[in-house]
Amino acid sequence: MPLSNTLPPEFDRGVVTTVHQGDCHVSNAADITFSTVLGSCISACVRDKVALVGGMNHFLLAEQSGSAKDRYGASARYGAFAMEQLINKVLSQGSGKKANLEIKVFGGGKINSALDDVGAKNIEFVRQFLADEGYVATSEDLGGMFARRVLFKPHSGRAFVKRLDSDAGANVAKEEMALAKRRVVVPAPVDDIELF
Template sequence: MAADRYTGLAQRPEHVVQGEFRVTEHPDAVLTTVLGSCVAACMRDPALGIGGMNHFLLPGAQDQGRDAAGGDAQRFGAYAMELLVNALLQRGAQRGRLEVKLFGGARMLKGLTDVGAANAAFAEGYLRAEGLAHAGGSLRGDQARRVQYWPATGRARQILLPHQVADPFEAERERVRRPPPAPASAGELELF
């Protein structure tokens, strides 16, 4: 019965890791990532059914001693957002139609600088400054999360990972090695 949960869902998963972004117009694509303090922006032009996702580590700008031609610069929010927006525009998306869902920004380590809060604040501020429509999502908190995003429809699903998972990224690598079980309904968030 658990397999019924996935009936009719897109079945072309593409994983987006830290410092990467993907853009697709394939109707069956689902973009996935695992986030702790990092943030992912899920962005689309609903009129064209084209969209993408990025995954950034820090809110800073590319001019903070990093290589603007790629490399470490892609780990920074300012650069990652520009890459995603520009890639969508190059494929025909219109800036005024772009809608964005933001995920991540959790406080993963108590007692240290709250990088997750800084990432979340940066992402929200970026959308305001650029006049992009904030269509929802889930920022902050204290849990890692797995995010799935269907660019063709704008549907997004978040699955919170248990607190006892010491390394949520190792848990994700293990999940990729074997078929995923049906997620429990607790801790899930779906946006349409």
């Protein structure tokens, strides 16, 4: 995963799809690039290295809960849903074998002190989620005091990270603060579905 300010030629052509907070996109097209900008948020890039299909999600755990049952509250259930959704989509469109997945994770920056280091909590969450599910990230760029743009080619599995300057980081922090203040957390589907 190169860390640079100039785009490699592979990322400079084709169709770019922006992955916004709450999104999950999966593709096997060779000319698709998924792109997102992260502050405190996390994006996972999951790829089936045999079927050459991959995807990207983008989520923020902005709300804590004191619940002993779920140490991150409803937002972690959303984060878990976002991770499970991406993994399941890649598995269903790919070979269906967990052993063929490679996972890269990005984000979790501390770009605004008013967010009470949500980034560190997001990093802890995604690492624990992967460990609990038996996955190991093949690559990561987490933490720091900056926002980042992440580009991911789902077909090849190549990822590119560009660290953003403080002005861009301030804009990302402002957007995340607005979401955190509104306590907007996209609800995950109800876990206990009863089938007849």
